[in-house]
Amino acid sequence: MARRKRQLVLMGAVTAESSSGGGSGMPPLGSLKEVFKILADFNTCTDGSPDKGTGTRLLHGPGYVIEVATALDPVSQGIITINDEDIALPVLFRLCRSVGWRMMDMESGRTFG
Secondary structure, rough: OOOEEEEEEEEOOOHHHHHHOEEEEEOOOOOOHHHHHHOOOOOOEEOOOOOOOOOOOEEOOOOOOEEEEOOOOEEEEEEEEEEHHHHHHHHHHHHHHHOOOOEEEEEOOEEEE
């Protein structure tokens, strides 16, 4: 039986100023250009196929795919679909540690990263 793919939400870390009630919603990950540059540093980018005009872009990384909404700038979150946890999780944890982002498990609501 095939394993179900795990999905996580990639989000900005909550800081003291964003949790004080001054901001609305999640802190952003950054502008589209900044997010794509950061992800490229972790071997995560498009596969070269043309944009389908759906307002989202798929970025492929080692063992995972991240879906980013291109209609919103700055980017508020990304949806990660993990295909191979053994390969993907070390890269994702290193990414989150280096830029201060967090991940949330969509099933349990647990945040980590």
